[in-house]
Amino acid sequence: HASIVDGCRLSRAETAVVPHADPEAVRKTLRGHEGRKLAVTDSVFSVDGDAAPLAALAAVCRAEGAALLVDDAHGLGVLGAGGRGALDAAGLAGDADVVATLTLSKSLGSQGGAVLGPARVIDHLVNTARTFIFDTGLAPAAVGAALGGLRLLRREPERALRARTVATALYEGLTAAGLTAVRPDAAVVSVRAPSADAAVRWAADCRTAGMAVGCFRPPSVPDGISRLRLTARADLTDEQVARAVETVRRTAPRS
Structure with missing residues (x-):
């Protein structure tokens, strides 16, 4: 960092x-x-x-x-x-x-x-x-x-496990949707974008659809790969997780 x-x-x-x-x-x-x-x-x-x-x-x-x-x-x-x-x-x-x-x-x-x-x-x-x-x-x-x-x-110590469970569900849903995501070890879920401009547009489209996501792009990422970053929360329901996956899938750049 x-x-x-x-x-x-x-x-x-x-x-x-x-x-x-x-x-x-x-x-x-x-x-x-x-x-x-x-x-x-x-x-x-x-x-x-x-x-x-x-x-x-x-x-x-x-x-x-x-x-x-x-x-x-x-x-x-x-x-x-x-x-x-x-x-x-x-x-x-x-x-x-x-x-x-x-x-x-x-x-x-x-x-x-x-x-x-x-x-x-x-x-x-x-x-x-x-x-x-x-x-x-x-x-x-x-x-x-x-x-x-x-x-x-x-x-409520069970919140920690729930946050990790939500992160895994996001990863599995995004991967099943054909997106390139990284299996999370905690609550951060990273999704690869084809370019920096595409990542910025993707994040903006998600926000327009009612979902706030992070956007990492050069020079903040040393490997030059742009990403969206989703953060899992313990209070997200299964329905909200499914809606989040669908929002990211639907707004994903075509190239």
Whole structure:
């Protein structure tokens, strides 16, 4: 994600980019560096909705003396027991050498973000992180909304599974309709478009039909492939899922 890239730049550390979701490439890169080392990854990649191999990455980091930082923006509320996130799903939650960043603006429906990690990491950030110290604190309404989302998830943990079920149903319906979709690991469902212009028109036609979808196109996607991004919600009924699939199919570009 672009925020990870910006964070690496702000750190002024030496940065190496490795192939997508490739623990062995991470191992080789870490092995070639001395001193403090940190591997950084999304938990669920926002473009195609595929998940990083977190358990394998954590094992590589430990073998090479590195820490692991995971952006769990698309995992919280969807993966893990009751939506506790991708680190919980991978058995890494609470580990001393793993830090998670997450947003409050996805499953929790608010804004802002949080860092979860060992007390010494949090203490260091509170006292030294310029982007925290010199920023304005979250508005009380945003904090209240995020807490409300967390409390709802605690009361109704089945929502996490329902969101994943809806995502799978969207994928299966879109694929059955002849569209090229990527099987989701969480709640993000990606559908390939033939071109950037076609993706923009497709998204606009979906909106006209009453359905809001995301539109990814160059330069925001490094592989040059334009996509629509659908986000599954736990409160969607089977009828609404079927209607969404039909809307995307009916408005799909011909070429």
